[in-house]
Amino acid sequence: MKKRTLGTNGLEVSALGLGCMGLSFGYGPAADKDKAIELIRAAYEQGITFFDTAEVYGPYTNEELLGEAIQPFRNEVVIATKFGFKNALTSEGLDSRPETIRAVAEASLKRLRTDRIDLFYQHRVDPNVPIEDVAGTVKDLIAEGKIKHFGLSEAGAQSIRKAHAVQPVTALQSEYSLWWREPEQEILPLLEELGIGFVPFSPLGKGFLTGKIDETTSFDKSDFRNTVPRFSEENRKANQVLVDLLATIATKQNATNAQIALAWLLAQKPWIAPIPGTTKLNRLQENIGAAEVQLSVTDLQEIEAAVSNIQIQGHRYTEQSQKMINK
Numbered sequence: 201m202k203k204r205t206l207g208t209n210g211l212e213v214s215a216l217g218l219g220c221m222g223l224s225f226g227y228g229p230a231a232d233k234d235k236a237i238e239l240i241r242a243a244y245e246q247g248i249t250f251f252d253t254a255e256v257y258g259p260y261t262n263e264e265l266l267g268e269a270i271q272p273f274r275n276e277v278v279i280a281t282k283f284g285f286k287n288a289l290t291s292e293g294l295d296s297r298p299e300t301i302r303a304v305a306e307a308s309l310k311r312l313r314t315d316r317i318d319l320f321y322q323h324r325v326d327p328n329v330p331i332e333d334v335a336g337t338v339k340d341l342i343a344e345g346k347i348k349h350f351g352l353s354e355a356g357a358q359s360i361r362k363a364h365a366v367q368p369v370t371a372l373q374s375e376y377s378l379w380w381r382e383p384e385q386e387i388l389p390l391l392e393e394l395g396i397g398f399v400p401f402s403p404l405g406k407g408f409l410t411g412k413i414d415e416t417t418s419f420d421k422s423d424f425r426n427t428v429p430r431f432s433e434e435n436r437k438a439n440q441v442l443v444d445l446l447a448t449i450a451t452k453q454n455a456t457n458a459q460i461a462l463a464w465l466l467a468q469k470p471w472i473a474p475i476p477g478t479t480k481l482n483r484l485q486e487n488i489g490a491a492e493v494q495l496s497v498t499d500l501q502e503i504e505a506a507v508s509n510i511q512i513q514g515h516r517y518t519e520q521s522q523k524m525i526n527k
Contacts, residue, residue, distance in 0.1 A: 201247025201491055204473050206397025207370030211319065211349050213278050215466060215491050217250030218243045218484075219401060219477030224262035227407075228420035231479045233265065240269035242481055244277060246488050252280045252373075252399070252475045254323060255304055255311075259288035263311035271313050280373075280399075281308050282353060284323035294524065296326035298337040305341055321351035321373055322363075324524045331359045335366035342367070351399075354525050357390050369396050373475075376400035378409060378461055378503075379430075379442055379512050388469065396471075403465050403474035404458055408436070410483075411443050411457040430514030438513040445506050455493050458483075460503075462490035467500055 201214045221227075223236040231239075240251065251270065253262045263281060270277055283304035286292035308317060320341070322334055341347040349370035352363060363369055372391060376383045377400060391398050404410055406425055415437040425431040430439070446457040453460060458476070465474045476487045495503075515522065 201249075201488065203249075204397075204471060206319075206399070206471060206473060207349065207368065208395040209349065209368065209370060211278065211370050211397070213250035213473050214248045215473060216248060216462065216487060217252055217278075217280075217399070217473055217475040218248050219475035220251055220253045220262055220266050221257045222477040222479055224265060225257040226424050227479075228423045230258075230261065236265055236479070237269040239479065239481060239484060240266065241272075243484055243488075244270065244273055246485070247491075248488070249277045250280070250473060250475070251277060252401075253312075254282035254321075255288040255308055256282070256285050256290055256323065260311060263308055267312040267314065274314055278318040279312055279314065280319035280321060280351065280371075281312065281317055282321040282323040283308075284321075284326060284353075290521075294324055294326040294328070296322055296329045296334050298329075298333055301334065301337045302341070305346055309346065316345060317347050319349045319351050319371060320347045321353045321371075322355070323353050325352070325355050325359045331355075331363045332366050335363040335369075339367035353401075356525075357386050360387075360390060360394070360396070364394055364396070369394070371397040371399050373399040373401055375402045375516065376465065376472075376474075377403045377405050378446070378464060378507060379405045379439065380516055391471075392469070398469065398472045400465055400472065400474045403476050404461055406431070408439065409443060409446060409457055409461040411447055414440060414443075427518050428514075428516065429518070430512070430516050432514060435514035442507070442510050442512065445503075445510070449499070449503060453493060453495075453499075455489070456486055458486055459490040459493050460495075462487060463493035463495050464500070464503060466491065467495050 223231045253266045286295040338350045351371045353373040415433045450460045
C-alpha cells in the first residue's frame with residue numbers, strides 16, 4: 201500500500217484508511233467482536249495503517265474495539281478519533297467546551313489503550329464555542345504529548361482558517377465522493393493553500409456507489425440510511441444512473457464500481473486519503489485493490505464529462521443533521 205502525507209507536519213498514512221464506524225454503529229447491528237477484530241487486523245496485514253473511530257460510535261464501543269484490535273501493532277499505525285458531542289450522543293447536540301475536549305481526550309486514550317492520539321478531530325464545529333478556543337485546547341494537549349495532530353470534520357472555510365491560525369490543522373475529514381462533490385467548490389482550494397490534508401468519509405456514497413444497493417434494497421431498522429433523503433426509494437431509483445456509469449467504466453478497467461470510485465478520489469489530489477468502511481473481509485480486499493487502479497488523464501476526463509451530466513437527487517442528511525454542518 202502506497203503512503204500519503206497529511207498536512208505539513210509529516211503525518212504519514214496509508215493511501216486508503218479504514219473507517220471503523222460501521223463495525224459498531226450506524227449501519228445496522230454491531231458486527232461480532234471477534235470478526236471485527238479479525239477484519240481490523242487483516243486491514244493492517246494488507247497495508248492499511250490509518251484507522252478512524254470516534255467516541256460517539258457506539259457510543260464508546262468502537263474505540264474499545266479498535267484499541268483491542270491494534271494493540272499488538274499500535275506503534276505501526278495512525279489512530280484518528282473525535283470529540284464534539286454532548287455525552288458522546290449526537291442526539292444531545294454539540295459540546296466543544298475546553299473542559300469537554302480534555303475529558304474526551306483522557307477517556308479516549310483509555311479506551312484506545314494508548315498514550316497518545318495521532319489525529320484528534322473536532323467532530324462538528326460548535327457555534328457556541330469560539331473555534332480559536334477549541335484549537336487552543338488541542339494545542340495544549342499536543343504540548344502535553346497526548347495528541348499528535350489536530351483535525352476538523354465538516355468545517356467551513358472560515359472555521360478552518362481561524363483554527364489553523366491558532367494550531368495548524370493537519371487534516372479535514374468531510375464527505376466527498378462522486379455523488380457528493382461540494383468540497384471541490386471552496387474547501388479543496390483552501391486546503392491546498394494552507395497545506396491541510398483531506399480525509400473523505402463515505403467515499404462510496406454510504407455503499408450506494410458499490411452497485412450493491414438499488415431501489416428494492418431494504419435496510420435494517422437500526423440503519424441510519426433509512427432516514428437519509430438520498431436513500432429514499434424514489435431517489436435511489438433516480439440515482440441509479442451514476443451507478444450504471446461507474447459499472448461501464450469498471451468493466452473497461454477490469455475493476456469494480458467501488459474500486460473506480462476510490463481510484464477517482466485518490467487521483468484528485470496526492471494529499472487525499474479516503475476511509476471506506478466495511479464489515480466484510482472480501483469488501484476490504486476489494487477496497488484495498490483500488491489503490492492499484494490507475495486512472496489515466498483520459499479516463500478522468502471521460503468520468504468528468506459523464507458525471508457532469510448527472511443530477512444527483514436527494515439531500516445527503518436529514519434537516520436536523522444538516523444544521524450541524526458548518527458553512
